Amino acid sequence: MATVQQMEPVPTPARPQSINSSAHSLDIDMGGTAPPVANDMIFGSAPKRGDTRTVVIMCGPGQEKIVAVFAEVLGKPYRLKHGFKDVTHEDRDSVVGMLADNAKADIATRDQSSVVAINAHCVNLGMPPDLQLSAECDYEFLYTEAPFFRRDLSRFISHTLGQLNCHETLMAKPRTYIISTTFPDVHAALPNIDILTVGSDAIEIRVDLLKEPLGDGTFSAIPSLSYVGKQVMLLRQRTELPIIYTTRCTRENGRFPMDNPELYYEYLYRAIQWGVEFIDVELWLPEEIRKRLYEKRGNSRIMSAFHDFSGTFKWPSKQAEAIFLESRRYADIVKMIAITNDHNENFELEYFRSKIKAEYPDAPPMSAVNMGETGQFSRLLNKFFTPITHPLLPIIAAPGQMSAAEINQALALLGQLPKKSIYGISSPSSRSSTPQAPFFEKCFNELGLPHHFAVVERQPKEYSCIEAWCNQRNFGGAYLNPGVSFNHLVNNSSFFSSLNNGAGPVLTEAARLIGMVDTIVVRPNSGVLSAPASIPSSPRRQADGSDTPLGGGGLAAPQFGLPPNTSLVFDNASWKGILSTLTRDLAPSAYFGRAAVVLASSSDDAASALFALKALKVGKIYTVGFKTPPALAKDIPVEPFNSLESLQRARTVSNGNGNSKEDVGSGAPFVVVSALGPEKSNLVAMLVRVFGGYGAKGSSAAGSSNTRKVFLDLASDGYGSAPRRGGDPRLIAEQSGFAAYGAADVTAFTTVETLRLLVGQNVPYSFVRLASGRTMY
Numbered sequence: 001m002a003t004v005q006q007m008e009p010v011p012t013p014a015r016p017q018s019i020n021s022s023a024h025s026l027d028i029d030m031g032g033t034a035p036p037v038a039n040d041m042i043f044g045s046a047p048k049r050g051d052t053r054t055v056v057i058m059c060g061p062g063q064e065k066i067v068a069v070f071a072e073v074l075g076k077p078y079r080l081k082h083g084f085k086d087v088t089h090e091d092r093d094s095v096v097g098m099l100a101d102n103a104k105a106d107i108a109t110r111d112q113s114s115v116v117a118i119n120a121h122c123v124n125l126g127m128p129p130d131l132q133l134s135a136e137c138d139y140e141f142l143y144t145e146a147p148f149f150r151r152d153l154s155r156f157i158s159h160t161l162g163q164l165n166c167h168e169t170l171m172a173k174p175r176t177y178i179i180s181t182t183f184p185d186v187h188a189a190l191p192n193i194d195i196l197t198v199g200s201d202a203i204e205i206r207v208d209l210l211k212e213p214l215g216d217g218t219f220s221a222i223p224s225l226s227y228v229g230k231q232v233m234l235l236r237q238r239t240e241l242p243i244i245y246t247t248r249c250t251r252e253n254g255r256f257p258m259d260n261p262e263l264y265y266e267y268l269y270r271a272i273q274w275g276v277e278f279i280d281v282e283l284w285l286p287e288e289i290r291k292r293l294y295e296k297r298g299n300s301r302i303m304s305a306f307h308d309f310s311g312t313f314k315w316p317s318k319q320a321e322a323i324f325l326e327s328r329r330y331a332d333i334v335k336m337i338a339i340t341n342d343h344n345e346n347f348e349l350e351y352f353r354s355k356i357k358a359e360y361p362d363a364p365p366m367s368a369v370n371m372g373e374t375g376q377f378s379r380l381l382n383k384f385f386t387p388i389t390h391p392l393l394p395i396i397a398a399p400g401q402m403s404a405a406e407i408n409q410a411l412a413l414l415g416q417l418p419k420k421s422i423y424g425i426s427s428p429s430s431r432s433s434t435p436q437a438p439f440f441e442k443c444f445n446e447l448g449l450p451h452h453f454a455v456v457e458r459q460p461k462e463y464s465c466i467e468a469w470c471n472q473r474n475f476g477g478a479y480l481n482p483g484v485s486f487n488h489l490v491n492n493s494s495f496f497s498s499l500n501n502g503a504g505p506v507l508t509e510a511a512r513l514i515g516m517v518d519t520i521v522v523r524p525n526s527g528v529l530s531a532p533a534s535i536p537s538s539p540r541r542q543a544d545g546s547d548t549p550l551g552g553g554g555l556a557a558p559q560f561g562l563p564p565n566t567s568l569v570f571d572n573a574s575w576k577g578i579l580s581t582l583t584r585d586l587a588p589s590a591y592f593g594r595a596a597v598v599l600a601s602s603s604d605d606a607a608s609a610l611f612a613l614k615a616l617k618v619g620k621i622y623t624v625g626f627k628t629p630p631a632l633a634k635d636i637p638v639e640p641f642n643s644l645e646s647l648q649r650a651r652t653v654s655n656g657n658g659n660s661k662e663d664v665g666s667g668a669p670f671v672v673v674s675a676l677g678p679e680k681s682n683l684v685a686m687l688v689r690v691f692g693g694y695g696a697k698g699s700s701a702a703g704s705s706n707t708r709k710v711f712l713d714l715a716s717d718g719y720g721s722a723p724r725r726g727g728d729p730r731l732i733a734e735q736s737g738f739a740a741y742g743a744a745d746v747t748a749f750t751t752v753e754t755l756r757l758l759v760g761q762n763v764p765y766s767f768v769r770l771a772s773g774r775t776m777y
């Protein structure tokens with residue numbers, strides 16, 4: 001059970017510090033010795049250029065508007081053409097739309113090296129997608145018109161074109177859980193989907209368990225592809241989690257018949273076309289089918305699946321190794337599951353796991369557990385893609401399945417998940433009306449984590465106390481709100497500066513370049529880094545002159561001394577919050593090569609946004625109110641607005657398409673990020689008016705574009721939160737044609753990242769928003 005103490009009203013993590021407090025300078029000069037950099041955290045899974053072929057959208061009559069939405073999400077102009085034969089080299093930077101009926105004539109003869117064909121089908125019209133197009137297109141997007149889920153389209157296209165990759169993110173996580181849903185109809189899952197998926201890193205849809213009603217009170221033997229498509233669509237509209245698509249056969253505890261392996265190909269390949277992230281492919285399927293699926297998987301990942309229900313399977317056997325070797329041939333992930341009868345078989349599995357790791361270090365990651373009650377122990381030990389259940393599910397997907405909370409509680413009992421003290425370190429300037437402690441308590445309880453959480457407050461410009469909270473035996477990590485400059489942290493703490501033999505704490509690439517730390521993560525030492533020197537922290541002098549231990553603020557008296565086998569990693573979660581907000585409704589390519597404006601009253605406030613914009617490969621950054629730190633100005637043109645003329649110049653600069661080299665950075669600003677406080681609202685409002693209006697790149701006779709520009713106000717929690725001089729910039733931005741986002745969006749995404757970093761658990765964005773009193777949908 002989590003123990004939470006709300007000591008002070010808590011902060012909004014993404015709020016820039018200089019709104020209320022004096023700015024700190026950001027210089028990336030780290031002094032003499034460079035701090036160690038966590039080499040496994042370099043840029044994470046940053047957006048990529050991905051597939052650069054011309055995107056062709058096929059749509060039904062009267063549905064041409066979906067072409068414009070695709071174009072908008074991708075940040076490209078669009079044009080309508082009759083058929084594939086009319087798509088030329090000139091269209092390469094546009095989205096091309098065409099009517100499905102016309103496309104059928106020549107889709108088969110398209111040049112697949114230059115075009116990617118997407119069948120966009122609106123399910124509201126009562127007809128299934130055209131069979132020929134479904135079979136011949138590269139991808140298929142199923143959607144509802146009312147309501148329309150733009151973030152679903154954004155996710156679909158970012159995934160299928162390879163601009164965002166959830167696989168890399170999941171692979172980097174020390175422990176991952178997948179929830180196996182067992183609903184006969186996804187509708188039943190939707191009301192509880194947020195709570196159901198707390199702790200899950202991906203969600204499995206058991207296609208074989210879906211029951212398609214036939215209208216006469218009976219159900220079809222297997223659900224039709226059109227029914228399955230709608231179910232997958234529904235699920236993806238309501239969860240941001242990657243989906244695992246499973247057609248489990250009758251022999252392996254499922255309901256899919258085994259007499260026609262081609263049926264599996266049909267269903268599984270369709271899932272790749274739908275942009276499902278993970279496809280479960282059973283090992284019994286003929287090699288030719290497994291190979292074909294693997295080769296045609298696009299940006300989806302294949303999970304080879306083997307289950308043995310005989311009760312005679314032995315992990316220490318030639319057979320087990322042979323199964324692994326066969327599985328890995330056409331797989332990105334290998335899953336091996338067996339029913340066992342003896343507790344010792346859990347140890348045999350662990351031996352098998354370590355043997356495979358040692359003998360095949362380059363093999364795909366393996367998820368391997370034993371089923372049944374005696375096998376539950378192996379579910380605690382498996383760290384990668386552990387299948388879990390939840391009490392709200394109608395049935396468990398396999399004997400012995402446990403929930404995330406049960407696994408975590410068991411790990412805690414076994415001493416594998418020791419109780420830690422986790423802190424939210426705020427300062428008086430960052431107090432907000434949303435109490436953070438009850439939220440963390442809810443998450444910890446929901447996840448069965450044993451940790452303490454406390455919000456503690458430091459005084460402005462007081463950094464030395466932070467070391468006292470961190471230099472405790474049971475310190476489990478902290479978030480800092482507002483973030484603190486790395487230099488301030490290290491220069492004011494003999495503890496931090498002495499870590500790693502005087503080289504300082506480990507820094508992630510993001511924290512190093514941003515220069516601001518908002519998350520302190522405790523990590524077991526990897527061989528690469530030397531053990532941090534743990535020194536006793538300096539006790540605080542009380543008024544009477546006696547020494548008193550620092551920290552805790554009401555927690556049990558802390559034991560001093562970070563254990564020697566641990567490292568502190570200084571990280572920055574805010575930039576990810578900003579990145580996720582900016583890519584919620586737009587694919588990363590909407591930003592590639594375009595110009596951005598960042599307003600802030602200090603470089604500390606601007607740094608996370610600058611880093612996120614660089615990750616999005618913007619072409620140029622205009623700045624207002626601060627000097628860009630050299631590390632962040634590297635490899636990108638940065639121009640301060642220092643006169644009305646410079647502003648005017650930026651406004652009228654020609655619009656390129658941003659995709660070719662010559663166009664990089666050209667065009668009027670597309671995205672404006674402001675970290676200025678309410679007292680500077682009129683300046684922000686003036687700028688959004690100046691840069692407002694539709695249009696963006698490429699609107700010309702050659703194609704039309706209606707891309708809305710993007711405005712992100714890091715200083716505003718929402719409309720009407722505080723009276724603002726010159727009006728609310730978000731409202732003005734919206735009136736000026738921007739899509740506007742505020743600090744609450746960034747905060748929720750940042751909290752998701754913070755929890756991942758601090759406790760290694762995934763709490764969906766929608767749950768965070770729900771807990772803070774707002775729903776996404």
Ligand SMILES: O=C1C[C@@](O)(C(=O)O)C[C@@H](O)[C@@H]1O
Binds near residue numbers: 204206248371399
């Ligand atoms: O393969 C697996 C693992 C599983 O069988 C289990 O044992 O938890 C549950 C299935 O839903 C899933 O597809």
